[in-house]
Amino acid sequence: MDKNEEAAVESQKTERTYVCHVEDKPGVLNRVASLFRRRSFNIVSLNVGRTHEEGVSRMTIVTHADTDTAKRIEANLYKLVNVLRVDEITDMPRVVRNLALIKVMAGPDERAQVLQICEVFRARVVDVAPKCLMLEISGTQEKIEGLISVLEPFGISESVQTGAIAMTRGTEASEKPILRSVRPKKNFEAA
């Protein structure tokens, strides 16, 4: 592939968000991560946590892929035995949130200024120390990056982000329980 072709392929890739329900069993995160690695699928972020349903974990996976790759990601996720359901929600009405903790250098002289910025961004102060503040902010990636950029002049000593979690709006997607027992018709198929 020459440079132009590479650029053309790259330009077809867009950011895509998957919600992936999996069985809450040891090693499942490893299976999903290993799948992305060995198929050379890119991961922008991957978040995993519990749901209200016992035995079901929920992953939010953000990836960069073209349309065909996106379909193959979904098909490959379904091949993992512990994966219960995969929904690509990129084009659906949805809420996407990242959570970030940011420790910003702010002594008594800068504190008021930082607090003002927090108000604009709806960030919360969760720890105050003589020379620094710890802020908590949730929102889209852009919002968090915006806050970070205005805080940078004060000096950021630490920051951490969760990666996106996402949910579609409304009720159409998920009224049935995820974990439903699918029994094979017959385990023994005569040879």
Add this chain to the structure above:
Amino acid sequence: MTAAEPITDHSIPDRRGQTLTGAEILWESLVRERVRVVFGYPGGAIMPAYDALPKYPIRHVLTRHEQGASHMADGYARASNGDVGVALATSGPGATNLVTGIATAMLDSIPTVFITGQVPSPLIGSDAFQETDITGVTLPITKHNYLVTTPDGIAPAIKEAFYIARSGRPGPVVIDITKDAQQKSAVFEWDEEDVELPGYRPDHSPMPSDIEHALKLIREAERPVVLAGNGIVKSNATGALLSFVTRTDIPVACTLLGLGGFPATHPQNMGMMGMHGEAWVNTAIQEADLLIALGMRFDDRVTGNLNSYAKNAKKIHVELDPAEVNKNVKVDVAIIGDVRDVLTRLHQELDEHSRVHWQDRIRALRGDAAVRDIKNLPDNGHLYAAHVIHDLYRLTEGRALVVTDVGQHQMWEAQYYKHDHARKLLTSGGLGTMGFALPAAIGARFACPEDDVWVIAGDGGFQMTACELTTCFQESAKVNIAIINNGYLGMVRQWQQFFYGGRYVATPMVSPDFVKLAEAHGLTGLRVDKREDVGPAVRQAQATKGTVVIDFRVEQEDSVYPMVPAGADLADMIRRPATKGESHNPIFETAED
């Protein structure tokens, strides 16, 4: 010591509800999964399981290396119709030695279950003696895997593993069982209908709209070609394919693993496609206006350069695994479902059709292009691999169960041995595992005790697993072994000749005296270096009770033609150089065959 008596009675008393050791639960479960034979090698962490084995009606085949056990389980599964092959090994090195065989089974979708011992659960993660994280190691090369640390976890894991291995697109499953789980006791429970796999969806029903779309493309096509793959064999779709193509008059090309899925001698069978496929087959694919891909996955060895592959053709892809669709080749219609079902449905909707022009065109391609005619050649004193394989084909009347290794001889086998039946050619297609043939043939012997089993292997690959000759002897597993001995790692040498300026680096190979090697194992060894001796040697091998090794000393620097270089356009085939005097090149190409 020779083989144990064959086990004829496979019934066991019903011990459900009783308290058994984990080791006993393992065998109880395997018997209930209809396991008749396991291939294995004992060691520390699997000893409790071995200790319980004599109580159960399962034959154990002791291999000389765990890799051998893995290929035997694979060969057993390939040769039988849907049975799961089982291999058993200890922890650590025992388990890691299975890895090549597991990957081999994965790439060719072979239903297999690999059971490994693991260090006692309190020691996991401590770098204990012979500890390897084998579930971690095999995660990317298995359909699924299990680590079982309690005796009550064994029966559910076995039941799920067999179900996963044999359903949908089949594949290997590893079950790693800690030593303490084998030793401790639990109540044995077994309900064969009860498999809790809420996320597992092995079966897919084709969408009617996709079927309709495919029918439209087939009706409109003037130059269609069927590409028949491993899926034809897996879903027993030979009959359905025959009906479909006879009615529609569509020519058939086979992948390597599809050989035998459609009768080789059927007039509509063009032969093998791809890197070492027939020239006219590749040309026909490039000229086609419709490809109907059945249970194949457009491997790079089949397509060559994707940018120039079958550019004029619309593509229908019938495939059980949705993840294979649009992976390499973008298709117009994908029908996700069982190949046999889909073919049956398509067949019902289509009318008789004859394609005189297209068939004439293919006949013309066949005439112009290479046809190997080795039948009518005078014997000029040289022995060629093609001679050996063609003669073997004639002498066995095309009915042998042939297991190949990997390399030149594998491609020659595919070109010269015409398989009319599925599961009579076993070959490592996807992974290309040298050393596969002998152990896989031993496995196949247990699946098909009545068959005339032939190993065709190169001198290189044969030596990778030659230790299993002793297994043939100890387990009375008779196979006939044709070593195509050219003194080189032939396929690598061929690439060096074509693409690396003829620099034969690390390919000239010295071998032991294979006749003496056979004799040292208590077997029969023969040597053939003239074509006239091929027949008598084959007949002697067939008549001998035990395994026979035949060392065929063939022309050293012969190459497999035609050849599409890796990544090249399918039309850019390297052809056999023009004949300059018959003694130089007796395998000339004519339109006779």
